[in-house]
Amino acid sequence: MKGASKRLLGIYERLYYHFGPQHWWPGETPFEVAVGAILTQNTNWGNVEKAILNLKKERKLNAPALHRLPAERLSLLIRSAGYFNIKAKRLKNFVAFLMKDYRGRMSNMKGEETGIIRGKLLGVNGIGPETADSILLYALEKPVFVIDAYTKRVLSHHDMMEHGASYDSFQKLFHNNLKSDVWLFNEYHALLVRVAKEHCRTKTICAGCPLEGV
Incomplete structure (x- = not known):
């Protein structure tokens, strides 16, 4: 144009x-920002904040803890974000990927080339382009x-x-x-x-x- x-x-x-x-983006850690990017799908940020607060209160807002947490329990903790059963599965998928490919550390993910990370994120069930790019820009500080x-x-x-x-x-x-x-x-x-x-x-x-x- x-x-x-x-x-x-x-x-x-x-x-x-x-x-x-x-x-932007509100979040104390890159992992919290990534979780927020997944939870904010089809809801407003106020509802996401409540869900994140619940995870913090239960000391579950880290990759190893969420990886071990049963999906049913996770669904209850993020209920305020809406579509909580679906979003619990998406979070579990993301955390499983993070644990497997990056030993549960966002810093390890950040060290990889942007295009490679994006391709991997899009391969995680439940993560589309908008969510993947939100994680890249806001959590990993990549120019996307x-x-x-x-x-x-x-x-x-x-x-x-x-x-x-x-x-x-x-x-x-x-x-x-x-x-x-x-x-x-x-x-x-x-x-x-x-x-x-x-x-x-x-x-x-x-x-x-x-x-x-x-």
Whole structure:
């Protein structure tokens, strides 16, 4: 797309000036961030926080403990996150992978090449591109742009990309037109989520939007 780099940077600068830094992703450890990325599928962050707090109270928020924890018990602890039986299985799948391939350490995973890690994550049952990329960017600090429904909504509303375009197409728009920078990708994605929640809803609220007229 002609001028895509300039437009993307312009959108980012407007959002950053208006909202300021978003301090994403909330989490005390890379493992906690990865767990949050899996639990946040199809729910809001408030529900995820309750589930993570339950795991902390039970001292289960680490790979070895979750690996040993029966799925039924895990389901009860993360009940607030919704779809708890499904998400318990996904967490168990992720932890089994982490234990097997990286001895349960996120630091060991971080040391591997980004494309290799991404391929392995996508091979874990229940982890799709958005979750895999959230783990890569926010937990492992790899320069991978996360695409979600909010990102698609904002960019399509401003004629940067057709809403029905593929995940990869949206991601390439960022990767091909912005410098590969973890901090930039982190902040930009968080800002897109913020403006989407406040303005680019199902019924758009353009008044007061920092991107009005872009």
